[in-house]
Amino acid sequence: MKRDTHLVVLLLLVIGCSLASLTVWKVLVSRDRALEEVDVHGLNLTQALTTYSEGIVRQSSLLLLGLVERLETEGSGPAQLQRLSALIDRQELLMPQLRGITIYDNQGRWLMSSNQSIMAGGNSSDRTYFIHHRGDPSREIYIGPPIKSHSNQEWVITVSQRVNGPHGEFAGVVVVTLGVKNFLQLFGQLDVGQEGAIGLSYTDGTLLVRYPFREQDMGRNFSKSPIFAKYLVDQSVGTASFTSSLDGVARLYAFRRSDQLPLITIVALGKREALAVWRTEALLSAVVVTGLLGLTGLIGWFLILGIRRRIKAEDQLREIQQQLLSSNRQLELLAMRDALTGLANRRCFDQSLAMEARRAQRESTTLALLMLDIDYFKRFNDSLGHVAGDACLQTFSKIFEACVKRSSDLVARYGGEEFGIIMPDTNSHGAAVVAQLILDRLKQENIPHNSSPFGRLSVSIGIVTASGSQLDNVQGLIEAADHALYRAKALGRNQFVRG
Numbered sequence: 001m002k003r004d005t006h007l008v009v010l011l012l013l014v015i016g017c018s019l020a021s022l023t024v025w026k027v028l029v030s031r032d033r034a035l036e037e038v039d040v041h042g043l044n045l046t047q048a049l050t051t052y053s054e055g056i057v058r059q060s061s062l063l064l065l066g067l068v069e070r071l072e073t074e075g076s077g078p079a080q081l082q083r084l085s086a087l088i089d090r091q092e093l094l095m096p097q098l099r100g101i102t103i104y105d106n107q108g109r110w111l112m113s114s115n116q117s118i119m120a121g122g123n124s125s126d127r128t129y130f131i132h133h134r135g136d137p138s139r140e141i142y143i144g145p146p147i148k149s150h151s152n153q154e155w156v157i158t159v160s161q162r163v164n165g166p167h168g169e170f171a172g173v174v175v176v177t178l179g180v181k182n183f184l185q186l187f188g189q190l191d192v193g194q195e196g197a198i199g200l201s202y203t204d205g206t207l208l209v210r211y212p213f214r215e216q217d218m219g220r221n222f223s224k225s226p227i228f229a230k231y232l233v234d235q236s237v238g239t240a241s242f243t244s245s246l247d248g249v250a251r252l253y254a255f256r257r258s259d260q261l262p263l264i265t266i267v268a269l270g271k272r273e274a275l276a277v278w279r280t281e282a283l284l285s286a287v288v289v290t291g292l293l294g295l296t297g298l299i300g301w302f303l304i305l306g307i308r309r310r311i312k313a314e315d316q317l318r319e320i321q322q323q324l325l326s327s328n329r330q331l332e333l334l335a336m337r338d339a340l341t342g343l344a345n346r347r348c349f350d351q352s353l354a355m356e357a358r359r360a361q362r363e364s365t366t367l368a369l370l371m372l373d374i375d376y377f378k379r380f381n382d383s384l385g386h387v388a389g390d391a392c393l394q395t396f397s398k399i400f401e402a403c404v405k406r407s408s409d410l411v412a413r414y415g416g417e418e419f420g421i422i423m424p425d426t427n428s429h430g431a432a433v434v435a436q437l438i439l440d441r442l443k444q445e446n447i448p449h450n451s452s453p454f455g456r457l458s459v460s461i462g463i464v465t466a467s468g469s470q471l472d473n474v475q476g477l478i479e480a481a482d483h484a485l486y487r488a489k490a491l492g493r494n495q496f497v498r499g
Contacts, residue, residue, distance in 0.1 A: 005307045012300040016293050023289045027282045034278045035252065038269055039239040042254025045190060045267040050256050052186065053200060057261055060159040060176040061141050067174050071163050081112045088114045099149065099156050099179040104130065105172045133162040133173045143262065145206050145219045146180060155180040155218055157208055180209050187211035195249050195270025203262040227253055241271065338413040340390055341397035349412035349420050356424045357471040366467045368431035370421040371481040375458045375493040377417040379451035392457060393417065399445065403437045428465045428498055435461045435496035460488040461496035
């Protein structure tokens with residue numbers, strides 16, 4: 001009858017675990033798939049936006065190159081400026097993103113502008129792009145941070161190039177201004193949800209354009225943000241998940257660094273929105289499976305109640321028997337354990353060593369034995385008292401157990417401040433690795449011991465390995481490990497010696 005109860009419980013557990021595991025697996029897989037689709041979608045958007053941004057800057061660069069070449073070869077007289085103005089008028093029809101082209105002399109004074117609302121005599125020597133070109137002889141284009149236009153207070157991005165005089169001296173700057181509004185119109189046509197965001201930044205973290213637009217974010221530097229600090233330093237393209245430092249919204253980020261320009265495109269989709277469909281499906285699956293589990297459990301419960309009515313007396317007797325067995329196991333365990341440290345005691349150590357020696361002989365493997373002794377422990381006890389000494393032994397016991405990874409290994413308190421570690425199927429190198437790990441861990445713990453030359457608690461370790469006929473004399477194995485331990489102490493302690 002008891003077996004029938006177990007079979008019913010087992011059947012219920014199998015059904016319940018199978019349904020729950022299958023549901024959890026399905027939910028997790030569908031979540032991963034949803035996140036992968038979001039990542040792929042975000043990376044595709046970054047590729048398209050990067051190509052778009054590179055195209056605009058490339059067009060601006062070509063326009064700047066032509067204008068600078070004409071200024072340097074033909075000069076900046078009225079006639080030459082008039083021809084350049086006509087050329088710019090034709091170019092503006094081909095670039096709807098263009099907000100204006102302005103030419104400045106070496107003092108930042110306006111020479112010509114396609115934006116007629118800018119009055120002659122204006123000066124932009126305080127602008128970032130002008131300061132950059134005035135101090136940098138490079139002929140490379142410069143993409144400046146977003147600024148407000150003097151003419152209409154519209155936010156623009158500048159692409160500029162230096163103009164040199166006949167002898168290579170600084171002669172002025174030609175600036176192409178691109179309207180941030182045009183970028184926002186394009187970004188706004190992309191579906192990134194209500195919590196999504198699109199950003200175009202400089203490689204140093206300066207924000208150029210962000211959708212949705214927030215004026216307080218323009219020109220802000222985000223080089224200290226998690227996505228810059230953890231990802232964009234080493235990667236040119238990838239995905240990440242962070243909570244935005246701007247508005248506190250958790251988003252899934254896809255980023256791509258331009259191969260040709262110092263620009264980074266970031267597309268962020270709201271994590272809550274991205275997983276909305278998945279959450280609905282997961283909730284529906286959970287409701288259905290919960291209902292099935294509840295119905296199955298109810299049926300099983302009625303079956304178990306019927307069986308239990310017949311075997312109540314047997315259960316009571318079995319419970320008493322189990323209590324007796326449990327008490328015996330606890331007594332046996334207490335007889336094999338050290339009361340202070342919870343480690344195996346000397347009796348358990350001796351029995352285990354003899355058993356492992358026979359097994360190593362039978363299986364032709366190597367047995368390693370480590371004997372450990374806490375350095376200057378008597379001084380520690382004398383200076384801090386036995387309570388601190390007991391706490392020290394307990395701490396060392398935990399460290400030794402943490403450094404021994406295999407379940408077949410045994411850590412035992414051999415006596416006083418001496419410990420032993422039995423490591424079956426372990427050669428000398430493997431035992432040395434464990435010994436060094438113990439020394440490193442104690443150094444890391446840095447438990448103060450003012451009476452020790454090291455200023456902290458340390459341990460000396462003797463290592464011995466044996467195989468074949470060497471395992472006939474178990475006591476000799478212990479003595480060899482003790483001898484190696486004494487050599488470690490004689491050599492200055494806080495080290496291990498192989499016997």
